Amino acid sequence: MLEPFGLPLVTAVEEYVQCRRKLGETSLITSVDEHVRRSKGFTTGVLISRVIEEFLAAKKQDRMSTHYLKSLQSILKQFGQALPGEIARVTTQQIDAWLRAGDYSAVTRNNRLKRVKLLFGYARQSGYLPKREPTAAEELKHRKQGDTDVGIFKPEELELLMRAAPAALIPVLAIGAFAGLRAAEIARLDWSAVDLGRRIIELRAGQAKTASRRIVPISDNLAAWLSPLERQGLVVPEKVVFVKITKLAKSLGLEWPHNALRHSYISYRIAVVQSAAQVALEAGNSPTIIFKHYRELVTKEAAAQWFGIMPKTCTSTL
Template identity: 35%
Template sequence: MKITIKPLKGHPGYKFRASFSQGGKYLQKYFKTKQEAKNFADAKAVELENVGIAERGVSPSEFRALLSAREIEKQLRASHVTEEFSFERAVEFYAAHLRSTKSSVTVKHAAEQFLFSQERKKRSKRHLQNLGYRLAAFELVYGKRIISTITKDDVENYLAGIKGTGRTQINHRAVLSNLFNFAVGKSWMAVNTTASVEITPDKNTPPGILTNAELAAFLVAAEPRIVPVYAIAFFAGLREAELARLDWKDIKLKRGIIDLSAKATKSAQRRIVTISPNLKAWLKPYVQASGPLRPSDQIFRNSRKTACLVAGIKDWPHNAARHTFASCHLAAYENAAKTALELGHKGTDVLFDHYREIVARKDAIAYFKIMPPKTPTNIIRMEVAA
């Protein structure tokens, strides 16, 4: 609304006049000083603007929001952030956000439903325990939040607070990604906010492995009920979850292979693993026609602790058996593709990034010649499986 200020000539009491239109009428106001006229013009301009906005059904707060949006748009364009911002799009985006929030659920509820869905799919006990542990940790931080409001920054801050290596954070992120994919499928959130979260693995930190002397001492000190499991773990490189599912009928000693079914492997694909001559020697006294190789978790852990104590092993590296096997197999055979195949990897990247420690070739060759004592004790001989 335009207000015109003009000086007056010959008026006995006033020197300036403000002219404006209001309500269809032409009005004038007189002032003694120019500053008084200007102050009035500024105030009247705001008043007239608000009246004009109100007449169009727009409240003052809505008008201020529009002006603010225009300023934001100007700044974004000037800094070359985007050319697509507009007041209309901002309103639509926020409306969609509100609708998503209202139709969403808490992180706690989503986690419970996701875990239940995995139970219905009859996932392994170990897999469910892993999910439950990692989901419970996330719930402690964000359990009461609506899952659709969890941002990339929230996920990054959470992962940054987890103690451990980059691999530990990657494992947590994988569980969260599965949870969020489940939530997207339920229309509880629009996108999986973990998809763009990047974590740098600790490539410069070598994996922990046992020396030949430590492994030999451990296997000799171990109780008979865990010797076959650890012999396979160290000399065939099976994952812990695969060992938990392994049955004696999968051990084809005469053929020199371990036949892992699709249900037993991480990739859900059948895998044939080579039984080395020294592994065959470790297994032969214990072999059975069928039945699980691995005892219960508690017995397995306690037996390992006892064997480590007897063998003088103070620290048991994380994933020690698989790391040791991969490192020694690569050094002994000098064939990354062959080692990756035995491990069940599709390529060699994971092998070099996470499983390889530098081992001298002579030590690696000696590793696959570690043999059991000539007269093992407490062994019950069974018929050898085909």
């Protein structure tokens, strides 16, 4: 009976005993039948590294933004290094352990899980996992996120910061505070996208976090701060500018809350226009998030003061 397989009797017995130990009371033939059933319709033995490579290539072909691709690559590379085996053998418990290994906030952990779920969904679609079964990643639920504490600057704090800032720091401060662009979006922004004549900043698909084109209005005071500057090439020629800004704030005795300029802009802007939908469109966010976290944080008077911060050579039109 063993002759067609070229196995000696002792090898067959050893393998059988190992299987019985692992299966306990479960029948060996039942387990084999189940494995054969599950294996039909998908390719076994595919390594996670291969799936990640194919998945990233597909997303690049879909013309996703550079920022999104870098984030995706960073997270999935860490995942692949932690679990280098076959994707079909990865368990829910292993993914959960990987997520808990780092001291991440609920938001960060959910973002990491979201990307892993995308990877496993692609693997199932590509025939590397059973079609009719939930993936190991899908079994995990996102952590509950509490309400976000939105830290913002007061108008007098921003004015102190901008008056003390050298010209090299003004573009980041002004565009962040009066247009609400994310730091990463400002870092990718070219001056050709800043149209002072039409009073708009055009974020192209590859520059915006959401990988979709966005038009942001330029306020009177933002135009006043940007007009005297030499506007060629990248708005931020070197990333050290962001470090210098936080150091400047610290030297002035100012705390720098997370995403302070963007949070401040959204808070003051919604107090002016009174429309979560409009601000969401300008900021590249959802109306639900805008309404939940930013509504009624500041008064109209404070908003007028914020958008009335002008260079010393100008006066506000508000």
